[in-house]
Amino acid sequence: MMFKEYAAQLDDKHDKYERIVKHSRDITIESKRIIFLLHNSNTDIESKRESILEEADTRLKAVIDINLRAVAEELRDEDSYQFLRAYTNGLQEFIEALTFYQFIKNDSIDNWEKINNLLKYQDEYGSEFTLVFPQYEYILGIADFTGELMRRCINTLGVGNIEDCFKLCNFVRHINTGVLGLMSHGSKELSRKAYVLRQSLEKMELVCYNIQIRGTEIPKHMLLNVIESSHVKDDVDEGFY
Template sequence: MKKHDRYERIVKLSRDITIEAKRIIFLLHNTNTDIESKKKTIVEEADSRLKALIETNFMSIAKELKNQDAYQYHRAYTSGLQEFIEALTFCQFVKNDNIDIWSNINNLFKYKDEDLGEYGLLFPQYDFILGLADFTGELMRRCINTLGIGNTNECFKLCNFVRYINAGFLGLMAPGNKELSRKAYVLRQSLTKMELVCYNIQIRGTEIPKHMLLSVIEATDVNAEEDEGFF
């Protein structure tokens, strides 16, 4: 019964993480503005809320797993962890045009307590990879929104970054892993949409006003059926 109760407590903590992470992602999409002061304020708020999750919910999960076989409880919080990684990497990219590596993010989940001593959260690289795949979806949305305000240079930058991540996923061939295959396929769909945006900017940008390019692209049928052999 103790194991079941612990599992349910972790599920609840993970659910709260997921909800807050989604709110942070929504907040970060408001940084798509030319007003630097507004962008800075939003990033600072997102940063603060991400740190709060690390110091509260994730710390509570780590305490629950202290002296336990963490892998038995991994399924209880993996969805919240992936959503958090999506929000964290999105925030890092908005702030620095880059994201941190797994080992540095893993260090964020190391804790020290006078009573418990040193302890940490189990953060598999697998969760980082899946969260990274979801993060590319946010970059695709940002690319579309950026085109809507006429910032075409940003579209190319975002597309190139997602193309770089996709190249990494091509080396993660895992025939039996449905979740990884599914997310890699969705990643490819996002990249296809972004490439279509960049194609239209490059080919039709001189003949169509920037503010009208988005309506042209939205009316175009995106064929993303061709994948890279994940299925």
């Protein structure tokens, strides 16, 4: 009888884990769609840009109020760290989408504390519960966010907006400096993302280099072709990969 009870508890835990994985998958899919939507905001038409930002804001709030809340409800009265791997991918993708939206709108991103406050909920009886959101997951999401800034930098050059290329590059350079300061042995996932971050930064620096050095001799609409024909060294790391 005792082992039957243990088996029932394990089955309940596995079922809960699978439900959380499904919620995380929904969060990941919707976050990717929001990121794709935000890339379309790179336009000179102000009304279109505002419309895209409003839609992205509405959809991000829906992810917080529906999808992430569902995960938080599943983890009430549970040790959330036992289930963290079930929703870490969705959480990182959400942070990537949220910070990308914040940067496009405000030229800045919220810190961990402000985003953590978004993940606090109340039930119909007024009881509070929170989705566990470790700072490590925030850092991993920020590392992914820099990849979207690299794509936006390339797209910005394509439409002739040179000034934003330098702004985006400097922002990613500051993030890279911060991530390198967090490197330590054992943080395998952070090391991998830091390596990808460095590659993204090299591509952005190549863009800025070509703008600065060759921008006076090559028409703006041809700069993108020159950059795409150049090669960034992918085999150079910082000794931590």
